[in-house]
Amino acid sequence: MAENTEESAAQQAALPVEDPNKLTNARVLANLRRMFGEDAFTDVDEPYGLLTATTTRERIHEIIQKLHQDEEMLFQFLTTMCGIHYPDHEGKELGMIYQLHSLVHNVRLRLKIFFPIADPVVPTLTDVYATANWMEREAYDFYGVIFQGHPNLIRILNVEDMDYHPMRKEYALEDGTREDKTDLFFGR
Amino acid sequence: MPDALEGTHKIIKEAREQQHNQLVPTVNDFNQELTTLNLGPTHPATHGIFQNILQMDGERIVSGVPTIGYIHRAFEKIAERRPFYQITPLTDRMNYCSSPINNMGWHMTVEKLLGITVPKRAQYMRVIMMELARITDHLICNSILGVDTGAFTGFLYVFQEREKVYEIYEEVCGARLTTNMGRVGGMERDFTPVALEKLRKWLKEFPAVMREFESMFTRNRIFMDRTVNVGPITAEKALNYGFTGPNLRAAGVDYDVRVMNPYSSYEDFDFEIPVGTNGDTYDRFLVRNEEIWQSLRIIHQALDNLPEGPFHADAPHYYLPPKQAVYKNMEALIYHFKIIMGEIEAPVGEVYHSVEGGNGELGFYLVSDGGRTPYRLHFRRPCFIYYQAYPEMVVGSSLSDAIVTLSSMNVIAGELDA
Numbered sequence: 001m002a003e004n005t006e007e008s009a010a011q012q013a014a015l016p017v018e019d020p021n022k023l024t025n026a027r028v029l030a031n032l033r034r035m036f037g038e039d040a041f042t043d044v045d046e047p048y049g050l051l052t053a054t055t056t057r058e059r060i061h062e063i064i065q066k067l068h069q070d071e072e073m074l075f076q077f078l079t080t081m082c083g084i085h086y087p088d089h090e091g092k093e094l095g096m097i098y099q100l101h102s103l104v105h106n107v108r109l110r111l112k113i114f115f116p117i118a119d120p121v122v123p124t125l126t127d128v129y130a131t132a133n134w135m136e137r138e139a140y141d142f143y144g145v146i147f148q149g150h151p152n153l154i155r156i157l158n159v160e161d162m163d164y165h166p167m168r169k170e171y172a173l174e175d176g177t178r179e180d181k182t183d184l185f186f187g188r
Numbered sequence: 189m190p191d192a193l194e195g196t197h198k199i200i201k202e203a204r205e206q207q208h209n210q211l212v213p214t215v216n217d218f219n220q221e222l223t224t225l226n227l228g229p230t231h232p233a234t235h236g237i238f239q240n241i242l243q244m245d246g247e248r249i250v251s252g253v254p255t256i257g258y259i260h261r262a263f264e265k266i267a268e269r270r271p272f273y274q275i276t277p278l279t280d281r282m283n284y285c286s287s288p289i290n291n292m293g294w295h296m297t298v299e300k301l302l303g304i305t306v307p308k309r310a311q312y313m314r315v316i317m318m319e320l321a322r323i324t325d326h327l328i329c330n331s332i333l334g335v336d337t338g339a340f341t342g343f344l345y346v347f348q349e350r351e352k353v354y355e356i357y358e359e360v361c362g363a364r365l366t367t368n369m370g371r372v373g374g375m376e377r378d379f380t381p382v383a384l385e386k387l388r389k390w391l392k393e394f395p396a397v398m399r400e401f402e403s404m405f406t407r408n409r410i411f412m413d414r415t416v417n418v419g420p421i422t423a424e425k426a427l428n429y430g431f432t433g434p435n436l437r438a439a440g441v442d443y444d445v446r447v448m449n450p451y452s453s454y455e456d457f458d459f460e461i462p463v464g465t466n467g468d469t470y471d472r473f474l475v476r477n478e479e480i481w482q483s484l485r486i487i488h489q490a491l492d493n494l495p496e497g498p499f500h501a502d503a504p505h506y507y508l509p510p511k512q513a514v515y516k517n518m519e520a521l522i523y524h525f526k527i528i529m530g531e532i533e534a535p536v537g538e539v540y541h542s543v544e545g546g547n548g549e550l551g552f553y554l555v556s557d558g559g560r561t562p563y564r565l566h567f568r569r570p571c572f573i574y575y576q577a578y579p580e581m582v583v584g585s586s587l588s589d590a591i592v593t594l595s596s597m598n599v600i601a602g603e604l605d606a
Contacts, residue, residue: 047537047538047539048300048301048537048538048539048540050540052538076427076428077427077430078430079430079540079542079549079551079568080551080553080566080568080573082553082564082566084555084564097553097566099540099551099553103427103441103443103448106448106449108540110540129428129430130425130428130429130430130576130577131428131429131430131573131574131576133576134572134573134575134576135573138572142264155257156256156257157256157257157260157605157606158257158260159257166262166265167264167265173265173266173268173269
């Protein structure tokens, strides 16, 4: 860990000499704050060199759409998106994590939103990225996040008549060390 | 049932009805009656278990709906209960044509989280194994493409070569398909002299077979008729669909994780990224063939410059000691026990690491809450992401074109469904 930060610090110190126009995390963050306001992002952090920020579900669609069209930063590649569940966070139990990639500048950006599990409705991104279609279906399948405006929001990996969302934390996996089951017929 | 869930069910019901309505042929005109054709789930030409519900107007495909999830094994859920080492077998079973890449990608993710620096020798050894895996992955894809166009011989030629690569794996780690040669912090053991000898011998013999394979297909009239301008996709669309790997490069975008975000010393090697122009089946075939040559170049460089030194990091709390050491060495026994019982506690944090898999950017997004297992582990599986573009690529073409498009996309069902 210590070595990594030292390395990246050394790299960043070397960079301004080479190319002053290089898109760095600091510049992305400054741009984000300028475009969407100071209060649009909370919990800004840089774990392992990847800029991470949390925003709200009301603004996520606007932000990602503008980032997609922004001619300076060109976040045109949606690497992945996935859901996450924190049962203990009152009012912010479910979350979606978006990872964008600007291929031209080779900068990645991670955006997060959190919302209550009782009202798991977020806007769809299928109008910005075609690839969001199945990722959103997957998040719906596993976490029950409902994407407003999605053209075909049905389960993708699980059977269709399931009436729960299995990746939520309340469905714990069974203890692998339990002994009250017989495995007599297993693996024959 | 809570209100939110009830709303959910309504949405599912409506969506299903809508999908059903799309599938049922509407008979407006006698000449426009469509046929519904189920391509798959289990059919030799679908290369795995996935279904395509195609609407056919005679020989022409009007629309297609892919259905997946037939072998979903809940890897992401299972991973939430498993200590980091026990997730390795899950990654093996995603893209089983190139399991070393998956393994090492996962180990590198954990190393990034723990802050372990891997010695140069281990990095070069990893590069050799990963490039071998890439070669076998591309060989299978391209030769099966040949089978789908009716040429079985090429498949036999290169399958034999894959067999020889598997013998190298066997010499390195003891396993062939689901390899276990990687460890957090390095490799399980050093290359034995026999393994190096086998590798050198294979490197000498393989190019002749590869040239023969290429001469069978590349300028073959029938093969070109079957693949040129079949299943094309433009660069813009491919990017919008999240394509990576050879499928994206065939469309003309030179995005390669090995060059853009070098990992495991890829910056030390000299190689080119082949790109295509049309993004059609023929270009994908050529890009894969050229990548095999580039991988061979990388292996040669790595073998020639293989640094001396340890083959694993000095990180006893995380590096699982080789079994031989466990039998003889008390320290190794203790650490082995601790690691197997899952006493490694990872720092709190979230890390995304991606490697260039056999068919694209294979990413691991790991959220750790400081426990012994990941709090959340999400695999960015390239197959899952680009298979959704399949209907768009085949609409308007004939059924036989749909088959070769599918096989040139190299969709591995294990990775599609996780």
